Amino acid sequence: MALTSLVFAVFCTITVAIYFIVPKKIQWVVVLISSVIFLFYNNLTVGTIVQALIVLLSSYFCGRLIYKYKENPKKSKAFLILGILLILGQLIYLKYTNLFLATVNHVCNLFNMDYQFQFVQRNSLIGISYYSLIMIGYLVDIFRGSTRAQDNIFKCALFMTYFPILSSGPFIRYEDRKEELYGEHKFSYESMCGGLVRILWGLFKILVISQRIGMFVDTVWADLNTYRAIFAVAAILFFPLQLYTNFSGSIDIIMGISEIMGIKLPENFTVPFASRTITEFWRNWHITLGAWLRDYIFYPLQKSDVIQKLNKKCKKVFGKKVGKKIPLYISMFIMWVAIGVWHGGAYTYIIGSGLLQFLFIFLEDILGPISKKINNKIGIHTEVFSYRLYQTIRTYLLFSFSMIFFRAPSVSSAINAIKSCLMLNNIGTLLNRSNLSSLLGNIGLDMKDFIILAGAIFILFIVEKLVLKGNVRKKLFEQNIIFKWTVVYALIFAIIIFGCYGAGYNPANFIYRQV
Amino acid sequence: MKKFIKSIIFLIIFFVLWTIIFKVLWLDKTTIGYFYDEPKKSLDIVYVGGSNVYAHYNTTLAYDLYGFTTGIMSSDSQPSSSVKYLLEESKKYQSPKLYIIDLAKVGDDLGNIQDGQERKVIDSLKNSKNRIDAIQGMLKYTNIKKEDYINYYFSFLLYHNKWKNINSINIIGNKQIYKGYLFSVFTTKIEPQEIYQWDNNKKIELKQDNKEVLEDLIEYIKVNKLNVLFVVPRRGYINNAMEYINTATDIIQKNGYEVLNFNILDDFKVDFDKDFYNYQHLNVYGATKYTRYFSKYLKSHYDLPDHRDDARYNSWKQEYERFKSNYNEITTNNFDDLLLE
Numbered sequence: 001m002a003l004t005s006l007v008f009a010v011f012c013t014i015t016v017a018i019y020f021i022v023p024k025k026i027q028w029v030v031v032l033i034s035s036v037i038f039l040f041y042n043n044l045t046v047g048t049i050v051q052a053l054i055v056l057l058s059s060y061f062c063g064r065l066i067y068k069y070k071e072n073p074k075k076s077k078a079f080l081i082l083g084i085l086l087i088l089g090q091l092i093y094l095k096y097t098n099l100f101l102a103t104v105n106h107v108c109n110l111f112n113m114d115y116q117f118q119f120v121q122r123n124s125l126i127g128i129s130y131y132s133l134i135m136i137g138y139l140v141d142i143f144r145g146s147t148r149a150q151d152n153i154f155k156c157a158l159f160m161t162y163f164p165i166l167s168s169g170p171f172i173r174y175e176d177r178k179e180e181l182y183g184e185h186k187f188s189y190e191s192m193c194g195g196l197v198r199i200l201w202g203l204f205k206i207l208v209i210s211q212r213i214g215m216f217v218d219t220v221w222a223d224l225n226t227y228r229a230i231f232a233v234a235a236i237l238f239f240p241l242q243l244y245t246n247f248s249g250s251i252d253i254i255m256g257i258s259e260i261m262g263i264k265l266p267e268n269f270t271v272p273f274a275s276r277t278i279t280e281f282w283r284n285w286h287i288t289l290g291a292w293l294r295d296y297i298f299y300p301l302q303k304s305d306v307i308q309k310l311n312k313k314c315k316k317v318f319g320k321k322v323g324k325k326i327p328l329y330i331s332m333f334i335m336w337v338a339i340g341v342w343h344g345g346a347y348t349y350i351i352g353s354g355l356l357q358f359l360f361i362f363l364e365d366i367l368g369p370i371s372k373k374i375n376n377k378i379g380i381h382t383e384v385f386s387y388r389l390y391q392t393i394r395t396y397l398l399f400s401f402s403m404i405f406f407r408a409p410s411v412s413s414a415i416n417a418i419k420s421c422l423m424l425n426n427i428g429t430l431l432n433r434s435n436l437s438s439l440l441g442n443i444g445l446d447m448k449d450f451i452i453l454a455g456a457i458f459i460l461f462i463v464e465k466l467v468l469k470g471n472v473r474k475k476l477f478e479q480n481i482i483f484k485w486t487v488v489y490a491l492i493f494a495i496i497i498f499g500c501y502g503a504g505y506n507p508a509n510f511i512y513r514q515v
Numbered sequence: 516m517k518k519f520i521k522s523i524i525f526l527i528i529f530f531v532l533w534t535i536i537f538k539v540l541w542l543d544k545t546t547i548g549y550f551y552d553e554p555k556k557s558l559d560i561v562y563v564g565g566s567n568v569y570a571h572y573n574t575t576l577a578y579d580l581y582g583f584t585t586g587i588m589s590s591d592s593q594p595s596s597s598v599k600y601l602l603e604e605s606k607k608y609q610s611p612k613l614y615i616i617d618l619a620k621v622g623d624d625l626g627n628i629q630d631g632q633e634r635k636v637i638d639s640l641k642n643s644k645n646r647i648d649a650i651q652g653m654l655k656y657t658n659i660k661k662e663d664y665i666n667y668y669f670s671f672l673l674y675h676n677k678w679k680n681i682n683s684i685n686i687i688g689n690k691q692i693y694k695g696y697l698f699s700v701f702t703t704k705i706e707p708q709e710i711y712q713w714d715n716n717k718k719i720e721l722k723q724d725n726k727e728v729l730e731d732l733i734e735y736i737k738v739n740k741l742n743v744l745f746v747v748p749r750r751g752y753i754n755n756a757m758e759y760i761n762t763a764t765d766i767i768q769k770n771g772y773e774v775l776n777f778n779i780l781d782d783f784k785v786d787f788d789k790d791f792y793n794y795q796h797l798n799v800y801g802a803t804k805y806t807r808y809f810s811k812y813l814k815s816h817y818d819l820p821d822h823r824d825d826a827r828y829n830s831w832k833q834e835y836e837r838f839k840s841n842y843n844e845i846t847t848n849n850f851d852d853l854l855l856e
């Protein structure tokens with residue numbers, strides 16, 4: 001059920017209507033039923049039921065036992081490990097078997113062994129990567145004493161399967177959301193209007209911008225020999241924007257639906273493309289994933305005995321300043337590999353959204369002070385518009401480069417894409433008028449589409465600028481009715497008329513849905 | 516309460532804007548769409564079928580000759596599965612004395628129709644239960660997946676993308692001319708064709724889907740007690756169409772309905788050297804012969820009124836005059852001279 005589909009719109013409308021009709025005490029039951037329907041929509045098999053039950057029962061019973069034995073750390077820890085192993089085990093089995101097989105095959109190749117494992121097809125539920133990690137976080141929080149275990153298995157199931165976040169997050173924490181998830185909510189006209197406007201903005205980003213860019217990017221990626229040089233460069237540079245508008249647009253829809261139901265979710269983006277460094281970029285991009293990995297992987301690693309011992313040793317060998325950095329980089333490396341693995345069971349994800357990001361952040365950390373010194377010495381002002389612009393563009397370019405691997409179906413294809421950017425032979429022929437119009441014609445976009453795209457990106461830019469200054473929707477609702485309604489109507493009809501949907505288009509699926 | 520009223524006003528404005536915008540975005544109105552432009556209960560005959568209907572039958576000439584009015588519900592390669600729904604739709608707005616159904620497409624493969632043929636029918640129908648029935652009834656014979664039916668229920672899913680082709684006609688609105696008859700420079704062309712020989716004895720069993728559609732249509736006609744005449748136009752046929760039509764004719768006649776086959780009428784003559792603009796369509800000269808013959812036949816066989824002295828039907832006269840004037844301009848001949856032949 002794509003977030004931009006009519007089926008999803010009808011599904012949400014019915015859910016919200018029933019949610020506000022039934023007694024407030026059982027509102028959470030309505031959401032649970034909808035979540036179960038969403039989870040198993042078009043994918044109800046014995047296997048998928050078992051998958052969901054493994055995670056639910058592991059979380060529920062281990063959570064209860066961890067809480068029960070909170071005074072007995074050994075037992076409590078044993079149940080925590082058991083819960084994590086069960087949840088992680090099913091996730092690895094369902095999502096990462098092929099990654100494992102690919103690794104074994106590579107090793108076999110390396111040693112000239114003939115045997116090659118065949119890849120397997122696993123049917124996993126939507127949101128498995130989200131709810132598995134969310135429930136691991138739930139168990140860890142109980143173990144740490146930050147929250148108590150949920151007594152009601154159905155409420156536990158709602159926390160696990162809350163339908164708006166299944167397809168694309170954000171990650172939520174039990175302690176932060178339990179009141180809203182299980183609480184009673186009165187219908188609020190303001191929340192409804194606010195939620196609907198946010199949904200519209202999400203639809204605008206996905207259907208008008210992301211889908212349109214996607215047509216270009218997909219065509220270029222499908223034939224990098226024909227669409228080489230400037231086309232390949234343009235596709236690579238456009239992809240982060242496609243990804244962002246698709247991902248943040250989905251989050252807007254999710255937040256909007258939740259807002260209507262009175263459930264507030266954590267923000268997942270804060271204008272990431274305004275970031276001046278990759279480190280800053282990841283503080284503004286997929287924020288809740290970063291927070292989850294920091295809380296449940298990075299900090300525990302840093303506090304672990306192994307890292308602590310290493311810290312001491314390194315300080316002795318390399319001195320205090322350098323010595324303390326080495327264990328930090330090791331923890332960071334592990335965290336970034338985990339981010340890469342979470343994005344998908346393929347090396348492309350590990351390289352694109354893991355290793356390269358680590359490399360950039362590592363280099364920023366190492367080279368940052370040197371660059372600062374050089375700037376000071378030669379008198380470069382770093383707090384001026386031009387320097388900030390340079391940093392922002394640099395960050396965008398680095399991220400675009402890393403996304404070549406994220407977008408590519410294989411590592412070799414990512415390398416081909418880079419080579420394709422450098423294929424400048426016969427560039428004149430490539431760009432002559434008739435060839436250009438034929439190439440653009442094959443993409444399915446004409447000049448009018450590019451004008452609409454440019455206009456939509458400009459609107460996105462303005463709105464993102466305003467977001468940096470404050471709450472845009474709040475500002476909009478403070479305006480007079482004529483202006484307010486004109487903006488909303490313009491948004492609605494821009495989506496309806498200029499959106500890429502319906503016959504002739506693929507449903508606007510969330511790019512991260514493959515996870 | 517204030518918020519509730521505000522919401523209602525918001526929705527009303529939304530629907531007004533929606534209607535205006537999609538009227539502009541909707542392109543390619545077919546004769547089915549124009550059918551709604553005729554005043555209620557003003558048509559004496561409703562003529563349903565594919566392009567042969569609007570290319571062969573000059574409604575304005577028939578009116579000028581005998582004074583009865585014919586409404587056309589025709590679209591390119593109209594699938595036979597659509598006829599029942601078009602009859603039902605016309606029944607809602609008109610009470611014709613006679614329905615004419617073109618049989619040229621009766622044997623066409625329903626599972627293999629191109630997207631567009633069924634759209635031209637479905638998209639032209641006003642929103643109603645009949646439209647929903649038409650979508651389900653027509654598409655079940657095609658290879659269109661059920662999950663894609665939504666593109667038919669909500670036409671904007673397809674048409675929203677037509678903003679790229681908007682022109683002044685879309686904005687100021689388009690009006691039907693010649694009361695549905697197709698006349699243009701194109702239909703004045705003369706393209707000699709090979710004479711098509713009709714053989715009544717050649718027959719092939721109708722495919723299951725076509726048979727089901729035909730039987731369903733006959734049942735509908737019987738239940739609704741409609742006065743119906745089936746016609747087979749004079750033209751060239753391919754892909755065993757003649758064999759299928761002969762089989763369908765037997766079924767129709769067995770059920771007590773008349774089939775008028777212009778391919779076997781001794782006194783109806785068209786010239787394959789001069790009267791066609793392509794193998795399957797009569798040009799304006801052939802269409803004039805067809806209309807003169809057929810309108811005379813209709814007048815003599817059915818009790819059809821003469822509205823020529825009724826001021827309420829002036830638009831028919833005006834459209835005939837428009838047709839004649841444009842014919843004279845395009846061909847540099849006088850249409851009245853053609854009628855003398």
